[in-house]
Amino acid sequence: MVFRFRGGYTAVVTPFDSEKNVDWEKIKVLAEFQREQGIRGLVPAGTTGESPTLSWDEHYRVIDKYFEAGGSSMETIAGTGSNSTEESLEATRHVADNGIHSALLVDPYYNGPSSLEIRREYYEPIARAFPEVQIIPYVIPGRTGTQLLPQDLAILAREYPNLQAVKEATGSVENARLTRKLCGPEFSIMSGDDDKTLSFMGDDLIVCSGAISVISNIAPRAVEDLTEAALAGNLEEADRLNAALQPLFAMVTVKTDEKTSFGPVPTKARNPLPVKTMMNVLGMKVGPCRGPLGLVTTQALKHMLEGLRKVWSTNPEVLEPIEKAFDVSLDKRLRDAHYWDGLAYELGYE
Helix, strand or coil: CCCCCCCCCCCCCEECCCCCCCEEHHHHHHHHHHHHCCCCCCCCCCCCHHHHHHHCCCCCCCHHHHHHHHHHCEEEECCCCCCHHHHHHHHHHCCCCCCHHHHHHHCCCCCCCCHHHHHHHHHHHHHHHCCEEEEEEECCCHHHCCCCHHHHHHHHHHHCCCCCCECCCCCHHHHHHHHHHHHHHCCCCEEECCHHHHHHCCCCCCCCCEECCCHHHCHHHHHHHHHHHHHHCCCCHHHHHHHHHHHCCCCCCCCECCHHHHHHCEECCCHHHHHHHHHHCCCCCCCCCCCCCCCEHHHHHHHHHHHHHHHHCCCHCCHHHHHHHHHHHHHHHCHHHHHHHCEEEECCCC
C-alpha cells in the first residue's frame, strides 16, 4: 500500500514580536529546528498559524518564508483555505506560481454550505484549476460548523488525481473508517488530532498514514519517530512514544472551570494559544497570539506547567532538542516563575 503523504508534518505557528507583527527572522529559526529534527514537512498559514488574523499579504509571505526556510529536504503544504472560493483560488494560485505543490484547504467556515456545495462550489473548481497542486481537504466541523462528508470526498478522489488525501479532524472513528471504505486503500488519511494519531494508524479500518501535528512544533523528532514506528509496524516503540507524548497531546486544548462573581464558567484555551504558551515557557520565544486570542488563565498555565514538567522528568528526550536549538535550560525555565511572566491573565478569570 503506497501513500502520497506519510509520516509527520508540522502545522507550524506564526511567530510574532511583542507588537504582534510577524517575526520573519524567527520563521527561519523554527523551520531549521524542524528540519534538524527530521520532520517530513511544514504546514504554514493554517489554523495553528493563525490564518484568520493574518492579512492576505502576510499569509502569502508566511507561506513563502517557511517554504524558503524549509528547503528541499521538507515538503511544504500551504494553507490556502477560506470561506470564499475566490479567495482560496487566489491563494492556491499564489502557491502554485511559487513552486509549492501541496495545499491544505479547510472546509468553508461560518457561511454553512452543505457537503454537496463544499464539493461542487469549493473543492472542485480549485482542484480543476490547479491539477499540478495536491489538494488536501481539512475536515474539522468543530471549527467550521460544516463538513465535507466521506461520500463527497470519495467523489472528489475518484474524479481528481490531485485530490488523494485528507486531514481528518472530525474526532470520529466512524467518519475515518467510512472515508477509508469509500476512498480506497491508496487514499491518504492524515490525522489532524494528535491524541488520535496512533489509534487511527493502528486501526485496520482506517490505516491512517501519518499526522499533521500541532505538538510537533515542540517535539518534532518524537512525533516523526512515532509515525515512522507505526508505519513500520513497530507497535511496541509506537506505544512507548505515544505514552511519552500524551501529556503534550492532552494540552492542544486546555479546559478549566473558572470562578466568577456570577458563578462558575467553563473556559477552553484552543489551538494555537496553548502550544504558543508552552513554546514561550520553553524558551522558543514565538510571541503572543493576535486578538481575539489572548492569554490562558492562571489555572490553565499551572496545568500546562505540570504537563511539561511530567514530560521533562519522565521522558526528557522528547524536549531535550529544544535546549540546544534555542540555547536554553529547561530545568530553569520549568522552575523559575519569571520565565512565565505575562503568559496568563494575572487576576484570574475577571
